Amino acid sequence: KEVVAVLQESISFPLEIPSIEEVENFIWSSHIRLATVVPEKKGLPATIMVTNPRYQGRVSFLNPGYSLHINNLSWEDSGPYQARVNLRTSQIFTMQHYNLRAYRQLLEPRITVNFEISGEGSCNMSLICSVEKAGLDVTYSWISQEDSNDTGHEGSVLSTSWRPGDNAFSYTCRASNPISNISSHLIPAGPFCADPGYPSEKSSASFCLLAKALLFLLLLVTLVVGLWLIQSQARCKSPRMKKLRRNRMKLRKKGKPGPSLD
Ligand SMILES: *[C@@H]1O[C@H](CO)[C@@H](O)[C@H](O)[C@H]1NC(C)=O
Ligand SMILES: *[C@@H]1O[C@H](CO)[C@@H](O)[C@H](O)[C@H]1NC(C)=O
Ligand SMILES: *[C@@H]1O[C@H](CO)[C@@H](O)[C@H](O)[C@H]1NC(C)=O
Numbered sequence: 684k685e686v687v688a689v690l691q692e693s694i695s696f697p698l699e700i701p702s703i704e705e706v707e708n709f710i711w712s713s714h715i716r717l718a719t720v721v722p723e724k725k726g727l728p729a730t731i732m733v734t735n736p737r738y739q740g741r742v743s744f745l746n747p748g749y750s751l752h753i754n755n756l757s758w759e760d761s762g763p764y765q766a767r768v769n770l771r772t773s774q775i776f777t778m779q780h781y782n783l784r785a786y787r788q789l790l791e792p793r794i795t796v797n798f799e800i801s802g803e804g805s806c807n808m809s810l811i812c813s814v815e816k817a818g819l820d821v822t823y824s825w826i827s828q829e830d831s832n833d834t835g836h837e838g839s840v841l842s843t844s845w846r847p848g849d850n851a852f853s854y855t856c857r858a859s860n861p862i863s864n865i866s867s868h869l870i871p872a873g874p875f876c877a878d879p880g881y882p883s884e885k886s887s888a889s890f891c892l893l894a895k896a897l898l899f900l901l902l903l904v905t906l907v908v909g910l911w912l913i914q915s916q917a918r919c920k921s922p923r924m925k926k927l928r929r930n931r932m933k934l935r936k937k938g939k940p941g942p943s944l945d
Contacts, residue, residue: 806876812856
């Protein structure tokens with residue numbers, strides 16, 4: 684039986700048994716013996732011996748049926764498991780085999796874009812999709828939004844080309860594993876392939892215009908402030924000059940009648 688689980692979460696292995704009265708013990712193993720469980724009988728409580736220290740404190744055996752339950756799964760828990768049910772009649776009731784595969788919830792895919800622009804303005808692109816710490820059994824697919832149709836492409840690398848006059852498509856990568864799937868954000872081909880119709884360039888052009896306008900405004904403001912400063916300085920000087928002139932006049936008036944000055 685294939686058992687698929689999520690890392691750091693928990694998992695139970697289902698186990699079918701005859702009536703519990705007939706069971707002598709359960710022996711669980713994975714590579715080596717993991718635990719021995721003797722079910723409760725005639726008022727005696729069940730005895731559980733966990734023999735592999737890696738599982739100590741992480742396993743429990745759930746009633747009814749004493750199926751194995753593992754908490755906080757790690758990569759190392761992946762692999763084969765085996766349950767052996769021994770009957771009191773010293774017969775084996777069942778040998779159950781499992782294969783546990785633990786997977787991580789995938790993180791958002793990372794996209795690498797390589798592009799090459801030829802003389803005629805045509806453009807070859809390769810888009811590479813990857814997921815950090817992805818683990819096993821990850822599949823990638825690319826979806827391109829061409830017009831209104833979505834076209835799929837299997838694999839982590841998408842090669843595409845674009846020529847002037849073509850519509851610029853957008854691409855999304857989706858990564859999946861048996862327990863999760865996640866899509867990247869939308870990657871538009873336009874900005875890489877210098878599509879003149881792509882709005883980001885328009886917005887960058889208008890940004891340039893705005894910057895120029897702001898610079899001009901700043902110059903204008905500096906000019907106005909400068910002029911105002913010069914003018915106010917002139918106004919500050921003029922009363923003093925008037926006073927000086929007045930003083931001189933007074934001196935002259937006083938001096939005129941005095942004979943000593945002549
Ligand atoms: C789960 O296991 C990891 C090591 O594999 C440990 O660091 C962490 O503390 C454990 N978490 C819980 C809730 O026991
Ligand atoms: C783009 O790829 C095509 C083949 O798919 C090739 O013929 C062409 O030369 C390439 N152009 C550039 C600019 O690499
Ligand atoms: C992706 O995962 C969601 C749950 O997260 C699930 O409902 C959906 O079916 C999955 N899609 C694919 C294509 O695997």
